[in-house]
Amino acid sequence: MTFGAPESPNESPLVLIANDQEWTARAIESILAAKGYRVLRTFTAGETLKLARVVDPDLVILDQQLPDFSGVEVCRQLRADERFGAALPIIVTTAGPSGRQQRLAANEAGAWEFFGQPLDAEALLHKISVYLASYLEVQRLRRGALIDDVTGLYSRAGLSRRATEIISEARRAGTPVTCVGWSLSQALEDSSLGRTASALRVHGRAADAYGRLSAGDFAVVAPNTAASGAERLAERFQEIFLRQSATGAGTVRSTIVTLDDPAELLADGDQLLDRLAHALAA
Numbered sequence: 001m002t003f004g005a006p007e008s009p010n011e012s013p014l015v016l017i018a019n020d021q022e023w024t025a026r027a028i029e030s031i032l033a034a035k036g037y038r039v040l041r042t043f044t045a046g047e048t049l050k051l052a053r054v055v056d057p058d059l060v061i062l063d064q065q066l067p068d069f070s071g072v073e074v075c076r077q078l079r080a081d082e083r084f085g086a087a088l089p090i091i092v093t094t095a096g097p098s099g100r101q102q103r104l105a106a107n108e109a110g111a112w113e114f115f116g117q118p119l120d121a122e123a124l125l126h127k128i129s130v131y132l133a134s135y136l137e138v139q140r141l142r143r144g145a146l147i148d149d150v151t152g153l154y155s156r157a158g159l160s161r162r163a164t165e166i167i168s169e170a171r172r173a174g175t176p177v178t179c180v181g182w183s184l185s186q187a188l189e190d191s192s193l194g195r196t197a198s199a200l201r202v203h204g205r206a207a208d209a210y211g212r213l214s215a216g217d218f219a220v221v222a223p224n225t226a227a228s229g230a231e232r233l234a235e236r237f238q239e240i241f242l243r244q245s246a247t248g249a250g251t252v253r254s255t256i257v258t259l260d261d262p263a264e265l266l267a268d269g270d271q272l273l274d275r276l277a278h279a280l281a282a
Contacts, residue, residue, distance in 0.1 A: 163269025
């Protein structure tokens with residue numbers, strides 16, 4: 001019987017297992033690997049949090065009794081991280097008592113399931129199949145979403161689509177297009193994000209398209225704007241980002257990509273945002 005196994009290794013969901021008990025961790029890994037899932041293992045809570053932010057797992061299985069701090073606390077911290085939020089499937093397991101209080105604590109921290117020992121492999125695979133189907137659908141919808149749900153600005157997908165329209169209009173009119181990006185060393189709190197988005201709308205031009213590319217990266221695509229105008233735009237909004245910083249200690253880097261020659265305009269918004277991302281990362 002197949003429990004939602006992926007069709008090919010390239011599409012295989014990634015499961016992160018946090019457990020310092022070698023036998024238990026290997027047992028869970030073998031169950032998942034037999035169904036085609038990719039598996040990474042960690043042994044401490046701190047290592048788990050660090051690796052999760054790097055590899056972006058599709059599902060996390062946490063042992064409650066990790067050596068530095070509990071799996072429930074790891075779950076709570078993952079839920080508080082906007083990169084994962086409420087959507088990431090998290091399962092907590094325990095080799096100790098799995099009574100009502102432990103289960104309630106795990107649920108309160110945001111765990112979707114709490115398993116005790118002995119582990120029911122068939123039930124675990126059924127649960128993982130359902131949870132992964134749900135999460136992958138959320139990921140698909142997020143990729144297709146055009147508006148950032150926190151700021152109300154364009155998402156990356158939305159800004160890319162609008163940039164494609166602006167590039168097409170500029171090519172017909174023979175006018176330049178500029179894209180300005182800002183990268184914040186410290187992500188803004190939700191309340192500051194709202195104020196920042198409002199400031200961008202108030203102080204920006206109606207023709208410009210503003211977007212939030214990631215937690216700390218923002219951009220504007222400005223039609224009929226040459227490099228000199230873009231520099232003023234970059235400086236003006238850099239001050240806005242600094243004022244909204246929670247501590248005032250963060251830094252803001254700005255980058256400008258100007259397409260002056262209509263004959264050399266990029267094919268679409270994705271190419272423009274990719275060029276901006278490379279410049280921000282340099």
